[in-house]
Amino acid sequence: MKLTMRGKNAIAGYLFIAPFVLGFLAFMAYPLYQNIRMAFSTVTVDFANDEFSMVWAGLANIQRALLVDNDFTQYLVAELISMGLLVLPVLIFSLFIAVLLNKTFPGRGFVRAVFFLPVILASGVLVGIETNNSLLSLVSEQIQNANTMRSSVTGVIESILVAEFGAGIGEGFIEYILAVVNQIYTIAMASGIQIVIFLAGLQTINPSIYEASSIEGATGWENFWKITFPMISPMILVVVIYSIVDFMNRTDGEIMEMIDIVVNRWREFGFGSAIAMIYFTVIALVLAIVGFLISRLVYYYD
Amino acid sequence: MTKRTYWERNTATDGYLLRRDVSRVLGNIFMVILLFGLCFLVLQPLFHQFSNTIMSRDDLFDPTVLAIPRFPTLDHFRLGLELMDYWQSLWRTLAITFSMSLLQVAACTLVAYGFARFDFPLKRFWFVCVMITILIPPHILRSAMFINFRFFELFGIIPLFTGGSVNLLDTLQGYTLLSVTAMGLRNGLYIFILRQYFRNMPKELEEAAWVDGCGKLRTFIQIMLPDAVPVLMSCFLFAFVWQWTDGFYSSMFLRSFGVMAEQIAGLGDYFAFWYIVSIGAAEGGLSLAPIALVEVMISVGVLLGIAPIIVVYLFAQRYFVESIGQSGIKM
Numbered sequence: 001m002k003l004t005m006r007g008k009n010a011i012a013g014y015l016f017i018a019p020f021v022l023g024f025l026a027f028m029a030y031p032l033y034q035n036i037r038m039a040f041s042t043v044t045v046d047f048a049n050d051e052f053s054m055v056w057a058g059l060a061n062i063q064r065a066l067l068v069d070n071d072f073t074q075y076l077v078a079e080l081i082s083m084g085l086l087v088l089p090v091l092i093f094s095l096f097i098a099v100l101l102n103k104t105f106p107g108r109g110f111v112r113a114v115f116f117l118p119v120i121l122a123s124g125v126l127v128g129i130e131t132n133n134s135l136l137s138l139v140s141e142q143i144q145n146a147n148t149m150r151s152s153v154t155g156v157i158e159s160i161l162v163a164e165f166g167a168g169i170g171e172g173f174i175e176y177i178l179a180v181v182n183q184i185y186t187i188a189m190a191s192g193i194q195i196v197i198f199l200a201g202l203q204t205i206n207p208s209i210y211e212a213s214s215i216e217g218a219t220g221w222e223n224f225w226k227i228t229f230p231m232i233s234p235m236i237l238v239v240v241i242y243s244i245v246d247f248m249n250r251t252d253g254e255i256m257e258m259i260d261i262v263v264n265r266w267r268e269f270g271f272g273s274a275i276a277m278i279y280f281t282v283i284a285l286v287l288a289i290v291g292f293l294i295s296r297l298v299y300y301y302d
Numbered sequence: 303m304t305k306r307t308y309w310e311r312n313t314a315t316d317g318y319l320l321r322r323d324v325s326r327v328l329g330n331i332f333m334v335i336l337l338f339g340l341c342f343l344v345l346q347p348l349f350h351q352f353s354n355t356i357m358s359r360d361d362l363f364d365p366t367v368l369a370i371p372r373f374p375t376l377d378h379f380r381l382g383l384e385l386m387d388y389w390q391s392l393w394r395t396l397a398i399t400f401s402m403s404l405l406q407v408a409a410c411t412l413v414a415y416g417f418a419r420f421d422f423p424l425k426r427f428w429f430v431c432v433m434i435t436i437l438i439p440p441h442i443l444r445s446a447m448f449i450n451f452r453f454f455e456l457f458g459i460i461p462l463f464t465g466g467s468v469n470l471l472d473t474l475q476g477y478t479l480l481s482v483t484a485m486g487l488r489n490g491l492y493i494f495i496l497r498q499y500f501r502n503m504p505k506e507l508e509e510a511a512w513v514d515g516c517g518k519l520r521t522f523i524q525i526m527l528p529d530a531v532p533v534l535m536s537c538f539l540f541a542f543v544w545q546w547t548d549g550f551y552s553s554m555f556l557r558s559f560g561v562m563a564e565q566i567a568g569l570g571d572y573f574a575f576w577y578i579v580s581i582g583a584a585e586g587g588l589s590l591a592p593i594a595l596v597e598v599m600i601s602v603g604v605l606l607g608i609a610p611i612i613v614v615y616l617f618a619q620r621y622f623v624e625s626i627g628q629s630g631i632k633m
Contacts, residue, residue, distance in 0.1 A: 009420050012518045016416025017428060019409045020493070023483025024431050027447075032438070035446035045449070052453055100337065113619045114341045120608065121348075122614055124547030125567040129600060188344055196623055227358060249439045251549060256441060263445040272445035280442050287437070 038273035045267060054270075061274035072275060075254040076282065083286075086190065087243045089180045094191035094239065098198030099228070119192035128252030188272045190246065201235035202228070230299040235295045241287060248283045255279050351601035355379065362594045382602035385572045386565040392610065395546065395562040398474070402481045403541035407492065407534060409484035414496030415522055419508070435490035439551050451476050470555075477555040487548050492537040499533045500526065536541065536621040543611045562607050569603030570596050 003011070014021070039061055041054040065072045097102070101112055158178050180187070209227055218226065256274065263272040312319045350369075354362070355378050357371040364372070382388070417429055440447055453467040454460065454476075460468055470476030480486050484493060503526065511521040527534075545551070552563040577591035615622065 006421070010422035011507035012530055013420025013422035013425070016420065016522075017413045019482060020413040020432070020484045021428065023409075023480070024428075024435065027440075027450075027480060027483065027485040028431070028438075028443075031443045031446035031450050034450060035443050037379075038446060038449070041448070045452075052449060070381070071633055099341070100333070103383075107331070108451050109619075111337055111341060112623055113615075114344050116619070116623050117615070119549070120543050120611055123544055125549035125563045126547050126604060126608065129567065129570075129604060164502065185343060185347075188340070199623075243435055249441060251441065259442070259444055263448060269445045269449060276442045276445065280438055284437075 024130055026145065035273045035276060038270050039277045040274075041270055043273075045269065057270065060222040061270045062278065064271060064275050065278055072255075072260065072278075075258060076279070079248070079254055080282070080286070083244060083247050085176070085179065086183070086187065086247060087240060089183070090188045090191045090194060090243050091236065091239055093184075093187050094194035095232070095236075096197050097191070097195050099224070101199055102193070102202045115188075115195055116192050118189040122189040122192070124251070127250060190243065193246075194243060197239055197242070198235055200231065201232045205231045233298045237291065237298055240290060240294055244283070244287060245291065248279075248286075330336055351605060354598050355602045355605060357598070359595070362598065376604050378598055379606070381573070381576075381605055382569060382599060384607065385576060385599075386569055386603065388565075388606060391560050391562055391565050394559055396610070398477075398556065398559065398561060399542055402477060402486065403538055403545060405478065405481040406484065406489055406541050407538045409482055410489050410492040410537065411527075411530070411534060413484050414493045415526065416421045417493070417497045418500035420449060432490050432493050435485070436488075439488075444550075447554070467596065471598070472555060472557050474555065474559075477551060480551070483565050486541070487544055487551060488540070490540065495532065496530070499530060503529065504579060532621065535618075539614065539618055539621050542615065544576045546611050562610075566603045566607035571599040573599040 038054060040057060040059070042057045042060070043052060043054050045052040097115055100116070101108060116187055161178070162174055205228065208233075210223055213227060247253075259272050259275055259279075262268050262275065306314070308319070329375075353369050353371065356374045356376065357367065358373040358375040358377070361367045361371040361373055411473050413432075417425070417432075448471070451470040454470045455467045471481070477486075507525055511525050516524070547563055549563050549567060552561050557564065574591045574596055577595070578589070582589040582591075
C-alpha cells in the first residue's frame with residue numbers, strides 16, 4: 001500500500017513532535033494524574049523498602065486545606081490580592097518603558113540591557129534569597145518593626161500626603177498609589193520579559209500611520225491613545241497572562257513555599273498535592289476570567 | 303530667499319518655534335533624569351551588594367561608612383570561594399548546564415518544526431498541551447514529581463526489566479530524560495518561540511528542496527536550521543541562564559553535584575556553620591555569626607554565582623532582547 005502525501009506528512013509530523021509527546025505523557029500528564037489521585041488519598045512512603053502506597057481518603061485532604069488548615073486559605077487570598085495589586089502596575093510600567101525605549105536616543109542599547117537584566121536577576125534561587133536564609137528570617141521581622149513609617153523620607157512624605165489630601169480623593173486610593181511607589185523595585189524586577197514583548201509589538205506598528213495622524217494635527221498624547229494603544233492591545237493580553245502566570249509561580253510565593261515545606265519537610269504528599277491542585281485550579285480560573293475579559297477589548301488590525 | 307535669524311522665524315510663526323524647541327529640550331532633560339533614575343533603581347541593589355562585600359568587618363559595623371569602604375578587603379570573597387568550593391562547582395555547573403541546554407534546545411527545535419510545518423491529526427490538541435506546560439510549571443506538581451522520579455516506572459515498563467522501580471532522584475539520567483523530551487525548565491516557551499519563527503519562514507524554500515528530491519529531515523537540517531541560528535542561539539542562552547539559577551530541578555536531580563544554584567542558596571548557611579565551628583569555638587562556647595556578616599556572605603554568594611552569567615549576558619545581550627521580537631508573539 002502506498003501512503004498519500006497527507007499520510008506521509010502526518011507521520012513525519014508525529015516523528016518530529018515525538019519527543020514532546022513522550023515527555024508530556026511521562027513527565028506532565030502522568031504527574032498531573034498522580035497529583036489529582038494523591039490529593040484524594042493518604043500517601044505513605046517507605047524510603048527504606050522503596051515502596052509507597054496510596055489509600056483512598058475521599059475529600060479529607062481538600063477539607064483539611066480549605067477548612068482545617070489555618071494558613072492555606074489566608075495565603076491563597078493574600079496571594080490573589082497581591083497579584084491584583086501587582087499586575088496592573090507591571091502592565092503600565094512595562095508599556096511605559098517600552099514606549100520610551102522605542103524612541104532612538106544615545107545609550108539606548110545600554111538602557112535596554114539594564115531593563116532586561118531582571119530576567120536574570122529575578123530568576124530561580126536569586127529570588128528572595130535573603131528571606132530564605134534561616135538566620136536572616138529570624139531578624140527580618142524585627143528589622144521590619146524597627147523600620148516604622150515615620151523613620152524614612154518616603155514615610156514622612158506618605159504621612160503628609162495622607163493628611164493633606166486623604167479627605168479629598170479618598171485615603172484608600174492614595175494608600176494604593178503609595179504602595180505601588182514603594183513596590184517600584186519589585187515591579188521593575190517583574191517586568192523584564194513584558195518590556196520586550198511590548199517593544200516587539202511597538203516595532204510592528206507601521207510608522208506611516210503616525211506620520212499621517214501627525215500631519216492631521218494629532219498630538220503625541222492623542223497618537224498614543226488612538227494608535228499605539230489599540231495596536232498594542234493583543235500584546236496587553238499576552239503580557240497580563242504572562243504576568244499572572246509568572247507571579248503565581250514565583251518560587252518565593254507563600255503557597256509555593258508552603259507546598260515545599262509540606263512535601264519536602266513534612267513528607268505529607270497527599271496534603272501537598274491537594275494544596276497544589278486547589279492552587280492551580282484557582283490560577284486557571286483567574287486566567288480564564290481575565291483572558292475572557294481582556295480578549296473582548298483587544299483590537300486586531302489585520 | 304534671504305536667511306532669517308531664529309528670532310525672526312520665531313515671530314513669523316507666532317512664537318510656535320520657540321515653544322516647540324523649549325518643550326523638546328525640557329522633554330529630553332526629563333527623559334534623561336527619568337531613565338537615569340530607573341536604571342539606577344535596577345542596578346542599585348547590585349552596587350550595594352558589591353560595596354558591602356568588599357567592606358572589612360570594621361566598616362560593616364561603622365555607621366559612618368555607607369557605600370565606599372574605608373578599609374576595602376577581599377577576605378569575604380576569598381572565604382566565599384573556599385566555602386562554595388567555587389572553581390570545582392563552576393566547571394561542573396558549566397558542563398551540566400551547557401549540555402542540558404543543548405539537549406533541550408535540540409529537542410525543542412524538532413518539536414517546534416513539527417508544529418510549524420506539518421499537518422497531522424490532533425495537532426491542536428498537542429499544541430494545547432504545550433501551552434499547558436507553560437501555564438502549569440512543574441513547581442506546582444512537586445509532590446507528584448517527587449514520587450514519580452523516586453519510584454520511576456514509566457507506565458510500568460521498567461519493572462518488567464528490573465523487577466522494581468528506579469530511583470531517578472539525584473541522578474543526571476533523570477535530568478537528561480527531561481531534557482531530551484523537551485520537558486526541562488520553561489521548554490514550552492522555547493517551543494512556542496521557535497514554532498512562531500519557523501512559521502514565518504517562506505514555504506518556497508522547502509518546496510524547492512522537495513522538488514529537488516531532498517528528504518524531510520535533510521531539508522530541516524540543511525535548509526531550515528542554518529537560517530534559524532540566531533533564534534536558536536537566543537533560546538539556548540535563555541535555557542542556559544535560567545538553568546544556571548534554577549533551584550527546583552537542581553534540588554531534585556543535582557543535589558550531590560554541588561551545582562552553582564545550590565551553592566548560592568546554601569552559602570549563608572555554610573558560613574553560619576563555619577563561623578560556629580571555627581571562630582565561635584575559638585572565642586569559647588557557641589556564638590552565632592553576626593547577622594551583618596551572614597548578609598554579606600549571601601551577597602558574596604549571589605555575586606560569585608551570577609558572575610559567569612552576567613558575563614554571558616554582557617556579550618550576548620542582543621540575542622536575549624531580540625529573540626522575542628523576531629518571533630512576533632501574538633494571541
